[in-house]
Amino acid sequence: MNExxxxxxxxxxxxxxDRALKVMHVVTDEKRRFPMELNKSQCSEMLLGTRDTGTFDERFNCHKDFPRIEGRRDKFPRDAVIDWYHENWERTAVRS
Incomplete structure (x- = not known):
């Protein structure tokens, strides 16, 4: 019986x-969690884990080469933002 x-x-x-791993994969996969075009607070949440757009502007959006979609409202292409971060993460520290 014990066996x-x-x-x-x-x-x-x-x-x-197995179920926990599937859920963790969906939660941590930014390509499933976020839409193709991000607004500023979604971009901040994806990169920083918070919707603090002030910190997002200070660390990321201030860079001239940060990927953005030109228009009346700030939009950012998700995959290009991810690629940019992987290539430029060392430049994103807040300097005092």
Whole structure:
């Protein structure tokens, strides 16, 4: 009886682990979580984990080469922003 219970518990645990990994993948995958075109607060949330647009402007948007879509409102292409960050993360520190 104990062996059968242990097998059932192992299967249950494996199922829970699989489900948790799937959920974590969706939550952490910015390409699934955010739309193709970001507004300023979405861009800030993706890069900083907060919708603080002041910090976003100070660290990222101030760079002339930061990817943006020209128009009346600030829009940013998600994939280009991700690529830019990977190439320029060292430049994004706030200097005092």
């Amino acid at each position: 059968l219970m242990n097998q059932l518990l192992d299967q249950f645990e494996a199922g829970l682990m």
